[in-house]
Amino acid sequence: MLDYKLLDALAAVVEQGGFERGARALGLTQSAVSQRVKLLEARLGQPVLLRGSPPGPTAVGRRLLNHVQQVRLLEHDLGTQVPSLGETGAHRLRVALNADSLATWWAEAVAPFCEAGRVLLELVIEDQDVGLKRMRAGDVAGCVCAEPTPVAGAASVALGAMRYLGVASPAFVARHFEGGVTAERLYHAPAVIFGSDDRLQHRFAARLGVADGFVHHTVPSSEGFVRMLESGLGWGLVPALQIRQALERGALVEICPGEAVDVPLYWHYWRQGGVLIDELTARLTHGASRHLV
Template identity: 45%
Template sequence: MAFPDFDYKLLKALDAVVSEQSFERAAKRLHLTQSAVSQRIKLLESQLGQPLLIRGQPLHPSPLGQQLLGHYQRVIQLETELSNQLNVDEQQAQSLPLAVNADSLASWLIPALSPLLQQQRVEMNLYVEDESRTWQRMRSGEALACVTSKATPIAGSDSHFLGYMEYLCVATPAFIERFFANGVDRQSLSRAPGMSFDQHDDMHIQFLLEHFSLRPGQYPCHTVRSSEAFMELALASGAYSLNPRLHVAKHLADGSLVNLVPEHQVRVPLYWHHWQLAGKLMRQLSEQIRTYTQTCLPQL
């Protein structure tokens, strides 16, 4: 299929609708009428001969729409870099949409980003998803890069191994006295409440199935959609949980948390994916993240 010359204001309308998840909010963001936004997307679809937006709840781009949005995000970043080079005294913030898992965001990502944030004018947009799903934000064109557990890169992107996020099964001494006084086994775990992040998080499920032959429904389990709350609920003796070693190290050291089953841990490999044509800022960011994670994430 021969693509027409793109009118980027049409791509901008598609990007706004997907980002805002609403034609009305997209119109306000672009200072247009809702009808004008709709017409721009229809015109782009007419030029390309296929739908670009799947109109449902949530709104999401079609496969071709995903390709176009990824292209648009990269073009915007490159244009901003060029503009900043040509207008040194009037530099504008560069948009940096990233997809990351909650545990990385709560532990190593901000320190890894810190030097860049102090040196550059950056406007971040962080999409927080399970590490197995962050790549979908990148594939859809919403993110320029992602932290993911998937090793294989999307076509047109590069993948770099960052290290392993290690998870330990922990609880407070008070919780252990209440539920595990006679040890951690299938019977005690069937009574003790655990924690999962959301419906996409199967780490707790797989851990109990693999090591204790317990299936979902055979034990109580909280749903807690926050890495920080995971820690707080565990420290409040409300549950036991699989928490990153980075989060629990100091609590294990002072005795406020105990590793329930030292013989078992979960290791999740993390990878950094970024578009190949994403500009100087992304190259700098990628180098910082790869360098930083070598110091805080196990490499073997």
């Protein structure tokens, strides 16, 4: 039989990004958490953690973490059916999603679900192209990402596509794209990207014959990203949902009208996640259909 105190220690270390923060989350000493992880490894006869910074799960550790996520969801369902178990408080749900979804449609879609189910969200922000790694590592109950194929034990459902427009301020366009956008001008005009995993600008530039290597700012904030563009510091790809008003008031303009990039988004969740995850899935598919392409 699995000892869930040991599994909780493993999950806390991975989810919190270290032994010290994991111990704090569990209300234990760092030494106690370390001993629990070592005991788990001793019982299994193999390591469950890669001692890096931050620590990461081994292949066996990932399978255990996937199991923990599903057990937590099922325990919530059981607690609502058998109140004497004491599972009557708010349930914390750890979900990975991209910053642009958080900045646009996500909150409106999940608000009724959180209110009705007394759910507290712990959101992990990852680029839509790499968010599935959180599911694979077993440290989230679900994720929104651009990958359609689920990991083992999970399922995925298409939410729609986020439409991105290439935009910049009128002043930036006048300085760098007078006479229109060309591959050479786009290569030398500073871009704005979200982070190292953000390849949207590269995809957009490739359509116009621009290879990797163009100059760019890095801004890991959806709001800061738009502010940089409005200030005339660069061009970039932004969700049409996020900049509707900026386009209407002329703070931003499309640098290549009609050249949109549609990024499909998928919701990934554990198949054995129970009623709670099924309800969230229903809310997300309904809510996303009102905003995504």
